[in-house]
Amino acid sequence: MNRIKQKIQEDKKLLSIYFSAGFPTLNDTVTIIQDLEKNGVDFIEIGLPFSDPLADGPTIQESSTIALKNGMTTETLFSQLKDIRKTVHIPLIIMGYFNPMLQYGVEAFCATCAEIGIDGLIIPDLPLDVFEREYKAIFEKHGLLNIFLITPQTSDERIKQIDAASDGFIYMVSSAGVTGSQSGFGNTQEDYFSRIKKMNLKNPQVVGFGIKDAETFKQATKSTKGAIIGSAFIKHLHKEGIKGISGFIKSVR
Template sequence: MNRIVEKLNEDKKLLSIYFTAGYPNIDDTVVTIKNLETNGVDMIEIGLPFSDPLADGPTIQDSSTAALKNGMTTEVLFTQLEGIRETVSIPLIIMGYFNPMFQYGMEAFCKKCKELGIDGLIIPDLPVDVYHNEYQAIFEKYGLINVFLITPQTSDERIRYIDSISNGFIYMVSSASTTGAKSGFGDEQTAYFERIGNMGLKNPQVIGFGISNNETFTQATKYAKGAIIGSAFVKHVTKHGVKSINGFVDSIIK
């Protein structure tokens, strides 16, 4: 069974953390992954830096730019992840944009992910119908879960289509904006969370965008299986470095 599915079956609310590979320093990738698992994180999204990350807010955009300047590439990331499964057991997901994966070769990329022990991919700019028609068979061949994003503007019809071809979780974007920490969720977002929760989807939802502290984590997981924190964590390691991860995680799941 895929590690993502195993984790989703656990009787707990899940905390997933996004970080940018090769940031703040090129060699911080594996240290970050190990520290996150040690401190109780349930899943990790490894951000593959891209020069034009359209779905990301300024914090993650800046970290991607810095990581690229540090020398991070697809090949460097894959080299860093060699042997990661000797020490890390929680689900690992690569989040990146389609162009670098396409340039690498989509089947070659998926094959390498399987060899390294990657469990899934999040590709914000890969249309669901293109995935379904052209790439789903490749993902399934290598045992990878493709995680789709939905927003408050996604139609019920589209959500049900995404649900029908998904086999992990649905990434529920809390708002139509780019990524970034928010102070809390308003009535409009709460109504959206409730609407999706009442649809009876077969795949659990994990909420991302705007989760930054214990309050927003608690709010989000009232309506979903888990929550994803990205920008707030990137800000933390920018300021404090990757050796201070325990304090950040403790503040979320205290």
């Protein structure tokens, strides 16, 4: 069974961490992944840096820019991860924009992901209908889950379509803004969380955007399966370096 599917069956609230591959320095990627697993993170989203990251806030954009300047490329990331399954057992997801995957070749990209032991992809700019028409068979062939995003503005009809097309979890964006642009959750988010819960979707939801500490993690997971922390973790990495990973995860848990 796919590791993501196994993980979401566990009777606990899941914590996922996002970071940009190749940040703070080019060769930190594997060490960060290993340290996150050692400190009890449930799954990891590895950001594939891109020069035009539309959905990302300034913190992730900056880390992505630094990673690109450090020399991070798709080929470099795959090379870094080639032996990752010798030491890491939790689900690993690559999150990135479609352009680099298209340049690499979608079939080749998916084949390499499967070979390395990547469990799924999050591609914010790949529309559902295009995925289903052109790429779904390739993903299934290589055992990769495609994780779709919903926002407070996504219609019920669209959410049901995404739920039907999903086979893992749904990435529930907590706001209509960019990553890292929130501080806590207000009534709008609470109403949104409640609305989605009442829809009784077949796939569990994991909340991203705006989670930064124990309080927001608790809020976000009150009616969902888990939460994703990106910008707050990257800020901590920038300030404390890799040595600060343990302290950060403990502060959330």
